[in-house]
Amino acid sequence: MSLPITPSQTIGPYLAIGLPWPDGSFVVPQGTAGAITITGQVLDGQGKILPDAMVETWQADEDGRFDHAEDPRGARKPQTEGFRGFGRCPTDENGWYRIVTVKPGTFPGPDGGTEAPHLDVSVFSRGLLDRVVTRIYFAEETGANAADPVLAQVPADRRDTLLASAATPGEYRFDIRLQGDRETVFFDV
Amino acid sequence: MTPYERPVGVHPPLDYPAYRSTEFRAPKKAPVLLPHGLTEITGPVYGSSPVTAADADLTTRYPQEAMGQRIIVAGRVLDSDGRAVPDTLVEIWQANAAGRYRHKADDHPAPLDQNFDGAGRCMTDSEGRYRFITIKPGAYPWGNHYNAWRPAHIHFSLFGRAFTQRLITQMYFPDDPLFSQDPIFNSVPEEEARQAMIAEFDLGLTVPAWGLGFTWDIVLRGRSATVFEGG
Secondary structure (H helix, E strand, C coil), X not given: CCCCCCCCCCCCCCHHHCCCCCCCCECCCCCCCCCEEXXXXXXXXXXXXXXXXXXXXXXXCCCCCCCCCCCCXXXXXXXXXXXXCEEEEXXXXXXXXXXXXXXXXXXXXXXXXXXXXXXXXXXXXXXXXXXXXXEEEECCXXXXXXXXXXXXXXXXXXXXXXXXXXXXXXXXXXXXXCCCCCCCCCEEC | CCCCCCCCCCCCCCCCCCCHHHCCCCCCCCCEECCCCHHHHCCCCCCCCCCCHHHHECCCCCCCCCCCCEEEEEEEEEECCCCECCCCEEEEEECXXXXXXXXXXXXXXXXXXXXXXXXXEEEXXXXXXXXXXXXXXXXXXXXXXXXXXXXXEEEEEECCCCHHHCEEEEEECCCCCCHHHCHHHHCCCCHHHHHCCECEEXXXXXXXXXXXXXXXXXXXXXXHHHHHHHC
C-alpha cells in the first residue's frame, strides 16, 4: 500500500498568526544549569535579513539519546529536567532567531561511525516552497567533527558553514545564508 | 534503522521562478544527501503544550461568532504506508472570509473580523483523526504577477513521528477557478500530488442546517518505497 504523499507548500508571510509558541525558543527551561544559546541571522542572496522566516531545531540529549520509540537503545527520559529536544523560533524584524538548549551528545551513525554533536535544523519562509534542512555542529568539537560521517560528505571548503562558534562560552553564533558565496550547506533529507 | 522514502515529483522544486519570492531565497547549490540516522528517524513527541478542544474551533472564541461560511475540516494524518499517525500536533492558520489575514504585513483592503484570528490547533486521536471548525477563507490578491490571486487555502503544519516527516503545506478547496494562475499550487510537479492538496466536499461530514464539511487526509512520507527498493 502506498498512498500519494501530500506535497509541501510555502509557509508564506503570515506564519506569525499560527505558529509561534510562547516558549518556542526553549529546548530546555529558562534557567537550566549548563544551558547554551544559539543565535544567528537568516540572510538571502542579496545579504538582506529575513524578518519572516522560522527556524526549528531537533537534537539528542546530553547523553546522545532520544526519548523516542525509534531509538534502538530504547526511549529514555533525558537527564536534563524539561528537555524536549525541539526548538522553534520565528525570526524577528532584524532577522534574528535564538534557541536555548544543551549541547547534545554523540551517538552511533546509521552506517557505522559516530555522529558528532549536532542539531538538525529546518528553515521555513516565504519564497521557500519546501523547508530547507541544515545541521548545526560545534566548532570546538574538532575531533568528533573530523570523525563525523555526515560532515565527511560535505565538500571540505564548505564545512565551516555548518559550524557554530562561541565568542563567549555557551553563546554560539550560527547564521544561515540561503544563497551567495558562503551559502550554508543544505541537506537532502 | 529503516530510512524513510525520498519521493520524486511530489514536493515543489525550490528553484521555481514563477513564484518570484524564490529568486533570492531558494538555495543555488546542490543539497548534500543526508542519510537517515537517529536524529532524522526521531522527532518531537508532544504533551508539554496543552491543546484544548477550544483550540480546534476558530469560530467561537470571541464575543460574537466569526463572519463567513461555517465549515468543518476533518480527516486523518497517515503515512504513505497507510499507517495512522496518532497523537500528533496539527496547527493551522488562514485568512478570514474576506481574504484578509490578521497580520500587520497584510495590506489587502478587505475588512478584518474582530471575532476571527485565523489560528487553530489540535492533536490527532488514536486513529490519526483531526477536526477543525472554521470559516471558509476568502481568496486574496498578491503582487506576484499582474492580477495575481491566491486560491482559498488553509495553512497546515504537521510533525508526524520523525524529523523526516515534518511538513508545512496548504489545503485547497475543490473546483477553485484560481488554480490555473497560481504558481504556488502549480509548483508541485505531478498532477496526482497537486490533487492531494485539495479537500473533498463531504455531505456525510456536513452538519444539517449548520455547516459544510470538507474532508482532507494528509499523507506523510512512509517507508514502503524504500522497502521495495531494498527488496
